[in-house]
Amino acid sequence: MQPDPFDEFFRHAPPTWGLEPIREAWCALGPRYDVNQWRLPLPPWVHRSYDYGGAQAWDMLRHDLALANDRQPFCIYLHVPFCSRKCGFCDSYSFKLGAHIPERIAGYVERLCYELQLWSAQGSLSRRPVSTVHLGGGTPTYLGEAALAQVIACCKACFATSPATEWALESTVEALTPGMIETMHALGFRRLHLGVQSLQDEVRTIIGRRRPAAEALERIAATLARGWIVSVDLVCGLPAQTLTGFVGDIEALIAAGVNGFSLYELLIYPQNRRWAERWGLTRRDHLTNYFTFMAGAQTLSAHGYTKNLFNHWADARDENIYFTFPTRQEDLLAVGTIADGVFGDFHYRHPPYTPYLKAACGGLPGLEGGLRRTAFESWLQPLRTRVLSGHFDARQVPALLDEWQAHGLITCDAGGAHLTNSGSWFAGNMVHELTELLRPVFAGQVYSG
């Protein structure tokens, strides 16, 4: 007889973990929700091509911005693609600068500032409230203190940031030096997304982290002591990672006072496939990652962390303003390589590094293309966003509700439907089902009048 995969996987787990809810969640999935077939929620241009090329998209955006409400808040996202090295496991758009590093950083910062200035001259954008400025990457702290200060000064000069604006960035432990923490604090940063990935030093070495786990905990303590909100990224499915190690990492980070946790399963794309092959990960069964993810998520739920995004667990202080901007119907000004933004129903995106540097000049922000949401996409957008945020009005999808509840993806109460931890794994599948179910409903409404 084949051993039961659940018993097999959790055979060394301490009885205090209370594993029954995880077994129940797994059993409830049945054949309909296959752990190996989970889907990522993807942006619109993955499903269809742009409606407009970069220059035309810019014309559309300028037209829309001239008519936009000058009191509507928006977020700013700045992408910095540089890192001190390219980690083998990484699927982000990021790379190591081989030569002329100071010149290339200076050149990129110049392009970012050029773009920020162009946007700020459009309509009332320079007067509209800015809810958050988030720098992602790559590793924005790799810019160094002076270049970071230059970009932030430009943002402040171009837009109506205020004491209410949240300043946030993503960093590795390595690039978050004490000097950088001080500079960031002086610039107004009060939110950090730290790429911890794992606290197990063996795993850290394999994935190319040069600093030991103890240093990650030191940096967390230093930033929490300054009153920052600290969120960490953890990945399950990394080589040499153990179940007790993953859950132990979460417990240690909770004990350290971390406010938010983003949990990812290791994704394998062409850019990290060779590394994944080397570690024998390409023909993996996702079930062990699902169990690991569930054990981590259950630990977070048991400590009172709640979801405000499908893969993010937050305490009461962590409002996660950038990730949750669509729930507040805010716009997103995105600047820099591959950054994608949205104003109203218009989505746009930037190209990678070389074409971006070439295109961001002569009065153009260097866009790759854009598309306007269709009437159906706009109609669906609020509900889609709510599902991905973990809480939604259950009355809007009665046909799926029973299915999702029966399969343990949601629970319902007077406040509506809430994604369970198992639902977090399948959030992309749920959005897909929602889209397929509601497309004919929308068409029928339009047809009938």
Ligand SMILES: C[S@@+](CC[C@H](N)C(=O)[O-])C[C@H]1O[C@@H](n2cnc3c(N)ncnc32)[C@H](O)[C@@H]1O
């Ligand atoms: C844009 S990266 C920037 C983080 C920062 N440079 C660092 O390494 O700490 C944001 C997060 O994406 C996650 N990530 C990167 N590669 C991944 C992959 N192949 N699968 C799943 N998550 C990944 C990591 O958790 C990482 O912290």
Ligand code: SF4
């Ligand atoms: S994991 Fe972070 S540091 Fe490593 S290559 Fe990716 S973005 Fe850069």
